Amino acid sequence: MIPGPQMRNAPVETRNATTSIHVAPSLASALDALAEYGAAGAAFAGGTWIMRSPVRHEPLRAHYVAIGRIPELGSIRIGPNAVEIGAAVTHAALAAALSDLPEFNVLVAAAARSANPAIREMATIGGNLATSDFAAADCVPALLCLDAEVEISSRDGCERMKLERFLEIRSTLAPGRLVTQIIVPRGEHKTAHARLPLRKAGDYPVAIVSLSISVDGTGRVRTARIAVGSVEPVARRWERLDAALIGRPLDPAHAARVAAELAGEFAGRDSVDAPAWYRVSVLPGLVRRAVAAALGA
Amino acid sequence: MALSLTVNGDHLASTADPTTPLVDILREELHLTGAKPVCREGFCGACMVLIDGTPRPSCLTPAALADGCEIRTVEGLATQGQLNRIQAALDTSDAVQCGMCFPGMVVSLTHLLATTPDAVREDIRAALTGNICRCTGYERIIDATLLALATK
Ligand SMILES: Cc1cc2nc3c(=O)[nH]c(=O)nc-3n(C[C@H](O)[C@H](O)[C@H](O)COP(=O)(O)OP(=O)(O)OC[C@H]3O[C@@H](n4cnc5c(N)ncnc54)[C@H](O)[C@@H]3O)c2cc1C
Ligand code: FES
Numbered sequence: 046m047i048p049g050p051q052m053r054n055a056p057v058e059t060r061n062a063t064t065s066i067h068v069a070p071s072l073a074s075a076l077d078a079l080a081e082y083g084a085a086g087a088a089f090a091g092g093t094w095i096m097r098s099p100v101r102h103e104p105l106r107a108h109y110v111a112i113g114r115i116p117e118l119g120s121i122r123i124g125p126n127a128v129e130i131g132a133a134v135t136h137a138a139l140a141a142a143l144s145d146l147p148e149f150n151v152l153v154a155a156a157a158r159s160a161n162p163a164i165r166e167m168a169t170i171g172g173n174l175a176t177s178d179f180a181a182a183d184c185v186p187a188l189l190c191l192d193a194e195v196e197i198s199s200r201d202g203c204e205r206m207k208l209e210r211f212l213e214i215r216s217t218l219a220p221g222r223l224v225t226q227i228i229v230p231r232g233e234h235k236t237a238h239a240r241l242p243l244r245k246a247g248d249y250p251v252a253i254v255s256l257s258i259s260v261d262g263t264g265r266v267r268t269a270r271i272a273v274g275s276v277e278p279v280a281r282r283w284e285r286l287d288a289a290l291i292g293r294p295l296d297p298a299h300a301a302r303v304a305a306e307l308a309g310e311f312a313g314r315d316s317v318d319a320p321a322w323y324r325v326s327v328l329p330g331l332v333r334r335a336v337a338a339a340l341g342a
Numbered sequence: 343m344a345l346s347l348t349v350n351g352d353h354l355a356s357t358a359d360p361t362t363p364l365v366d367i368l369r370e371e372l373h374l375t376g377a378k379p380v381c382r383e384g385f386c387g388a389c390m391v392l393i394d395g396t397p398r399p400s401c402l403t404p405a406a407l408a409d410g411c412e413i414r415t416v417e418g419l420a421t422q423g424q425l426n427r428i429q430a431a432l433d434t435s436d437a438v439q440c441g442m443c444f445p446g447m448v449v450s451l452t453h454l455l456a457t458t459p460d461a462v463r464e465d466i467r468a469a470l471t472g473n474i475c476r477c478t479g480y481e482r483i484i485d486a487t488l489l490a491l492a493t494k
């Protein structure tokens with residue numbers, strides 16, 4: 046939300062005086078601390094969500110484990126078949142690292158245009174995926190359309206799962222578990238991220254359309270993965286639209302017409318910045334913009 | 343455990359709770375009231391300070407993560423009583439109105455001048471996405487920044 050003009054100059058009353066922050070020097074130290082704290086502890090990545098807990102009238106946890114200085118969580122490995130992104134990579138670092146790879150235009154746009162420059166230097170990709178109450182996260186639909194996987198680690202080992210599955214379980218993730226990596230497969234796709242903030246920049250997006258499409262030699266759609274964010278409480282794929290585009294020439298106006306026919310499947314969420322119907326009604330326009338951007342790439 | 347902060351070149355200790363927002367330490371303990379907690383959400387930029395050279399909203403920076411860092415607030419940007427380039431240009435251009443947003447504007451623009459010496463209007467606008475001004479309509483601030491960029 047755009048802040049009101051009054052100062053929130055009441056520093057302490059909503060904070061919890063017993064909160065601790067362990068700045069973890071290594072992954073092992075972070076996983077040990079999280080295991081020991083159990084349900085009283087949580088990861089502290091960029092802090093751009095956690096530090097706003099008082100404004101949302103939510104209590105802080107008793108213990109945080111700061112993960113921003115753990116070298117392996119801050120690195121990005123670009124391999125021939127996949128890109129592995131450490132969970133504590135910031136939006137700014139992610140956008141810079143992938144800016145020369147057109148197949149990741151969708152993720153670069155998500156990371157480079159979210160929030161504002163100072164926040165992009167702090168907010169992390171892991172925090173963006175892990176925040177269950179944040180409907181407007183940009184990287185979630187971008188990574189859904191890229192078919193990303195999430196690696197979760199604990200003192201007892203690690204496991205990988207599809208992002209779709211992670212979104213289902215994230216609010217009940219067992220204590221002691223940490224998102225450590227996001228793995229994104231590579232491919233010859235045209236991708237794009239269309240978001241609609243209320244101002245040109247700086248606000249949360251009212252709605253987001255992310256897409257990843259491959260076309261055959263005649264310009265017809267071979268594969269399509271489209272995802273929608275910020276319209277419903279959790280971002281999700283738009284599989285009916287994928288199916289309707291496959292086999293057809295890739296065309297912004299046609300894609301927008303089909304989107305208008307199918308948009309009724311979204312329920313929309315009401316909030317102070319935008320009503321539910323508005324979020325749904327802008328989807329065809331965002332689909333048109335996303336397809337045009339993908340074609341232009 | 344005491345935190346050790348370097349603020350505008352001075353080494354200081356604080357016993358604040360580790361999650362205390364840096365802006366509250368600056369204002370309540372150190373009486374540096376340039377940075378202002380307006381939204382406490384990262385949207386408005388009125389609390390912006392440089393942490394190890396990068397603009398950061400001090401409302402979202404917990405004390406524990408400012409420990410050991412080099413912090414510069416608007417009070418520490420002039421050298422030997424001499425306003426820095428953007429401060430001088432904002433003054434010359436008569437860009438300041440109520441002044442609420444200015445400590446943060448000056449911090450963000452000081453960084454822009456240092457890192458993007460060939461910035462054009464659009465770059466300045468983009469750099470100020472997280473600095474909200476209720477009074478000026480921004481244009482005079484942008485003109486002043488162009489003036490500062492032209493002043494070597
Ligand atoms: C003014 C403002 C505007 C913003 N606008 C946008 C926007 O337009 N689009 C957008 O996408 N984002 C936006 N955000 C950023 C958003 O807050 C973050 O992208 C993200 O949701 C939080 O990331 P973080 O690293 O700061 O997380 P934190 O605040 O550190 O943590 C958030 C939650 O995630 C958990 N967590 C963090 N990392 C992990 C991990 N590795 N494993 C398990 N759990 C973890 C924490 O325990 C906590 O519950 C904005 C933020 C601000 C302040
Ligand atoms: S008070 Fe920190 S950004 Fe508004």
Ligand code: FES
Nearest residue numbers: 440443475476477
């Ligand atoms: S001059 Fe008043 S808020 Fe900017």
